[in-house]
Amino acid sequence: MPELPEVETIVRKLQQVLPGKKIVTTQQYHPKSLIGSAAELLHLPITQVSRRAKIIRIHFDQGQNLLIHLKMTGQLIFTKGQTRLGGGHPTPDWINQLPSKHTRASFTFDDASQLFFNDQRLFGWIKVLMDDQVAAVFSHLAPDVIDDAVTTEYVQKKLKNRGQNIKQLILDNTIMCGLGNIYACDALNQAKIHPLRPAKSLSTQEIELLVRTAKETLNKGIAMGGTTFDGKYVDIDGMAGQYQSVLRVYGRAGKPCLNCGAAIVKTQIGGRGTYFCENCQV
DNA sequence: CTTCTTGTTACTGA
């Protein structure tokens, strides 16, 4: 479930707590979830936390990194251990009872705080990589939607002569990164563009509008702390996001379109549930 | 029982 706004929310919170800490022990609960030798990271200070596309990067002092992809059901939960004082922000009880059935790996830091990686469906991963290996992974990714490199001209060039429907193309990581199913549906609704429009049929004005609404949608998602359905996505304190309360079309079949009031419909595009307004998205 | 699921990659056959 995590798309760019959810990952960005997690990264901003990790950036507040991780720099300066050192890992003292690691636990691996499932072999698929942690790839590489975490022992190489022990006792090295964390320097910063960053994000590229939907990938979280924890930087270590000597060029080592943890790359983390949450895929569908991954969660990162940070707990402060027994030294925690009162007066902090509220957190749900369950995070103090980790590891759980779905905990796949955990890291304990030099101040007894801990980071837990939970992942029900095992699609997510954590990799231990050096800087040059990280660069190789990132080199295959198109720019983030909210990056300045994604301009009308850039997208127009990428979509030229593409007959495929616009919805699948804005989800394509070789064109732009960061949109997932939820925010892609919402961005298309705000731009009033039908998800099945062949990409090459979009006018320059429509591409300009779509680029703007896609950036706005992701930035709004970040501002709202991401989207939480069924309690699956939570931030590092176990807290839900708020974007679900302002969703334009995703999960709103039968409800009124925020543009025109017509009923939102649900269909299937590229095997994925797609919500849109048949009346105003043309 | 069936169908669905917010990510991503890879394969097919056209």
Add this chain to the structure above:
DNA sequence: ATCAGTAACAAGAA
């Protein structure tokens, strides 16, 4: 090269 469809990863919920 492009593309539509499908499967795969795996574990749930409805």
